[in-house]
Amino acid sequence: MAAVSADAAPAPGVLGRFSTFLYLRPRVMLLLLLVPPLLWLGVIYLGSLFALLAQSLFHIDDFSGLVVYEPGLQTYAELFTPANIDIITRTVVMAAVVTLICGAIAFPLAYYMARYTSTHSKAIFYIAVMMPLWSNYLVRVYSWKLILAKEGVITWLFNLVGLGGVLDWILELPVIGGPSLSVSYIGTCITFVYIWLPYMVLPVEAALERVPRSFIEASADLGAHPGETFRRVILPLAIPGVAAGSIFTFSLTLGDYIIPQLVGSSRPFIGMAVYQLQGTAGNIPLAAAFTIVPMVVMGIYLTIAKRFGAFDAL
């Protein structure tokens, strides 16, 4: 090999020889490339997850308030007290409602973006959908608090067009109502929908964009009127996108602890419970157990989605 390279090129330096070494041994190169990300995924990412799981198996001594480092399921039993069940139910129902509303708003928007826009106007739509993501999350949540407040622009608008009574009627609804939108579940839900909507629009739009025009033409050609084509061809092919979007909106809502704290009735959600338990209460095991809940819920959610064939067209 030396003889060959001698008359073809100047003698290789250290880097050159290293490069040749790697070129001849692709497995070594693969190993070198994979070690950093695998370390990250294996040690830092999964490791901390397992540490969390381990924490949840310990429990707090009721008298001393100290963590007892003995594995057991006492802490999980605590999750099933009525107050904690309430927190979990509240969060899961909110996540489901937010996901449904996001889907209902995002689908027509994504459909229009995918099928009816020109390249230029599509770019404008993309920017419009993603622009909120460029500004600070907290600022946006506080803005909604102001918008939804009793003295806010929504109340003002309803009164302006003479629909103040309608708003009052909505706020008098049991459970979801409240003194004003900013301190009701409705307000929390509106804010969640606003914050997570881009995460639903983008995957649904991508899925719809991947449906070739010829599919729609073929369906029409075989006798389907537009409604049937939508139901039989477009919708089934968009479902994976909707599923992907719903994973975002559902899991993000399950884990969020800022929005329900700032906008809403201040009744706790899972995220808030975790935040308080690990902070002021110092109950790390219960906080860890609460953290496991969204994971289990997501696991169940994905299983159901798969059962219904949401990922068949992937």
Add this chain to the structure above:
Amino acid sequence: MRNDFHLELRHLTKKFGETAAVDDISFDIPRGSFATLLGPSGCGKTTTLRMIAGFYDPDKGDIILGGRRINELPAHRRGTAMVFQDYALFPHMTVGENVAYGLMIRKVPKAERAARANEMLDMVALGGLGGRRPSQLSGGQRQRVALARALINQPSVLLLDEPLGALDLKLREQMQVELKAIQRQVGITFIYVTHDQGEALSMSDRIAVFNKGRIEQIASPTEVYEHPATAFVAGFVGVSNLLDGAAAAAITGIAQPFSIRPEKIVMVQPGSGVGADCLAADGTIDSVLYLGSSTRYNVALAKGGDLTVIDQNRESPAADGWRHQGNPVRLVWQRDHIQHIGSAAGGR
């Protein structure tokens, strides 16, 4: 005699922006025939097909199917069926469901649907594959599924948009034979779009040669090949062998361009005798391409122009010591094999 024609296009025009993709074309297709729209890409052949299918609205003109004007009918009510270039098989359905789609839309009971889908799959030699997904099939198999799906509604016209374009050469040739057989079997009108002149010649009853949104010639394959109406047709279908006015005058005595098919020309030694009903031209062999079954010579003519000669290798070519590059030769062909092109006279 209007009713003899299954599909009639009258002054059909379609513009995209300022440019006319299809510019005032008219032609008729007899019932049960295999008609091909042939032309280079962007010549308007696919646009024409899509107007027939109902995916584009013509700007002007009429589409008459079985005596009825169908311009305003939406695609799903035209009774035509299309085989798409990308096959457009629905990935979320099995092959059987894809084929039965048209029946499902027409609310045919499930058992009958399955039976007829299986029948169609048998016809395209895919029996037993109904349970697979399109993604599990090869390109050729998908093509057959698309064909079966289009035929299941028993359309009166089948529209095929370059259906063999994505297949390799061997498969393409095999599918040409099968398509023609299926067309004979089902007996419906096929309208076939292709840019491949070989496909057009081998399968069609009639060929419409398109160029720049207009039709250059409509005729049978033999007619298109033997008697090209225009210089474009002569060049696009088969090997181009066109002599311009000056070069033609040196041979025929008339300053009108003509075309001659390369296999009609016989190459002989210089100075050989020429029959009374023949024309001849002297030249020098410019290049020799050995193609196995034949050899292709390019001959530069002494009095201007050049001609391609394709010679079947009945003997081993090495036996002919004089057919080498740079050697002088005489080209001879029958007078009635030339096709005059242009406005002066003789154009068809």
